[in-house]
Amino acid sequence: MQNEHWDVIIIGGGVAGLSAALILARARRSVLVLDAHEPRNRFAPHMHGVLSRDGYSPLDLVADGYREVRAVDGVIENARVLRTRRIDGGFEVETDTGARATARRLIVATGTRDRLPDIPGLADAWGRGVVACPYCDGYEAAGRAIGVLAGSVAGLHKAHMLRSYSANITVFTALAGPIPETDRLVLEERGVRFEHCAVTHVVTDGDSVTGLGLADGTTTPIDVVFAEPAPVALDEPLRQLGAERTETPFGSWTAVDAFGRTSVEGVWAVGNSSSPAALVPIAAGSGATAALALNGEFVAVDVAAATARVDAARAGGSSDADRGLGDATAFSLSAERR
Numbered sequence: 001m002q003n004e005h006w007d008v009i010i011i012g013g014g015v016a017g018l019s020a021a022l023i024l025a026r027a028r029r030s031v032l033v034l035d036a037h038e039p040r041n042r043f044a045p046h047m048h049g050v051l052s053r054d055g056y057s058p059l060d061l062v063a064d065g066y067r068e069v070r071a072v073d074g075v076i077e078n079a080r081v082l083r084t085r086r087i088d089g090g091f092e093v094e095t096d097t098g099a100r101a102t103a104r105r106l107i108v109a110t111g112t113r114d115r116l117p118d119i120p121g122l123a124d125a126w127g128r129g130v131v132a133c134p135y136c137d138g139y140e141a142a143g144r145a146i147g148v149l150a151g152s153v154a155g156l157h158k159a160h161m162l163r164s165y166s167a168n169i170t171v172f173t174a175l176a177g178p179i180p181e182t183d184r185l186v187l188e189e190r191g192v193r194f195e196h197c198a199v200t201h202v203v204t205d206g207d208s209v210t211g212l213g214l215a216d217g218t219t220t221p222i223d224v225v226f227a228e229p230a231p232v233a234l235d236e237p238l239r240q241l242g243a244e245r246t247e248t249p250f251g252s253w254t255a256v257d258a259f260g261r262t263s264v265e266g267v268w269a270v271g272n273s274s275s276p277a278a279l280v281p282i283a284a285g286s287g288a289t290a291a292l293a294l295n296g297e298f299v300a301v302d303v304a305a306a307t308a309r310v311d312a313a314r315a316g317g318s319s320d321a322d323r324g325l326g327d328a329t330a331f332s333l334s335a336e337r338r
């Protein structure tokens with residue numbers, strides 16, 4: 001890990017980072033993936049909406065990805081990157097084990113973690129009876145008693161989305177604050193109930209959620225809770241490099257172009273690192289998209305260097321590429337494309 005100047009270091013080996021790694025390793029680039037191995041959806045036993053893997057375990061998907069990347073000579077190490085910095089010719093990263101590695105390019109695929117409301121029992125059931133995403137877990141909640149733990153007025157929209165799965169929906173509003181009358185009336189018109197008393201705890205029968213306990217001492221029977229956790233970007237590697245940010249509905253996030261390029265030349269962000277709402281197939285797609293574009297830049301570097309050598313030979317002089325400026329060409333090429 002320490003002796004090689006890699007073509008690409010990928011920080012984070014979830015679906016986004018591994019998808020990028022697979023493409024780049026198959027393109028015969030030297031790839032090092034450094035992964036703390038805590039994918040966001042590790043709390044869920046099954047994932048959904050993932051073609052050909054519906055109901056598959058998220059951790060098994062990552063294990064498959066490790067095998068596939070290693071089979072084409074990608075290198076994966078379990079380590080957490082603590083520091084990133086720009087050096088001549090690329091970037092250096094340092095891990096929690098004190099190891100250092102350098103590369104021409106960096107892909108950051110560190111994702112996000114979810115900050116849940118501080119309600120006893122909520123975190124224990126996270127990914128099973130307490131979930132967040134109707135597209136991931138709505139189908140399994142069909143016909144059941146659904147509780148929407150709204151964290152904001154905007155979060156009421158989840159109740160509208162879930163209405164196609166169940167007629168038995170209660171919105172718990174205490175965390176969201178006052179609900180505008182029109183929002184309440186429209187939801188009630190669609191058969192959704194409201195509970196304004198504060199939720200104090202999640203009630204379970206050991207394995208499954210059975211209700212939400214309230215401050216007035218009562219319990220509302222609930223089978224599945226749809227919460228509204230705040231996504232927290234695990235973006236320290238990008239912040240250390242000074243990547244520009246942009247405002248999103250989820251707060252300030254790293255800004256990227258359509259291919260995943262950040263404002264820092266040579267640094268890319270994919271998956272939840274660039275889009276906190278990206279589900280598994282979208283995160284995988286963004287990793288693959290970035291890998292194709294990044295490999296295209298490498299090819300452009302080689303073509304530019306060869307062209308410069310041909311031009312120099314014709315003119316009888318030495319080329320920029322011969323003086324080691326090949327990668328500078330790549331950076332200016334990518335800047336022109338932005």
Ligand SMILES: Cc1cc2nc3c(=O)[nH]c(=O)nc-3n(C[C@H](O)[C@H](O)[C@H](O)COP(=O)(O)OP(=O)(O)OC[C@H]3O[C@@H](n4cnc5c(N)ncnc54)[C@H](O)[C@@H]3O)c2cc1C
Nearest residue numbers: 012014015016036038040041048081111136271272279280
């Ligand atoms: C409970 C739950 C259930 C979900 N269910 C579904 C579902 O059914 N279907 C679906 O499509 N989506 C689902 N999702 C969304 C899914 O989790 C994301 O789409 C997916 O994880 C994004 O992939 P990623 O590669 O961007 O990030 P992640 O999968 O989170 O991978 C990021 C990786 O980077 C590592 N990392 C972070 N920081 C560092 C660092 N400094 N150094 C090294 N490594 C680092 C992490 O440990 C992790 O291994 C669910 C999410 C949650 C929370």
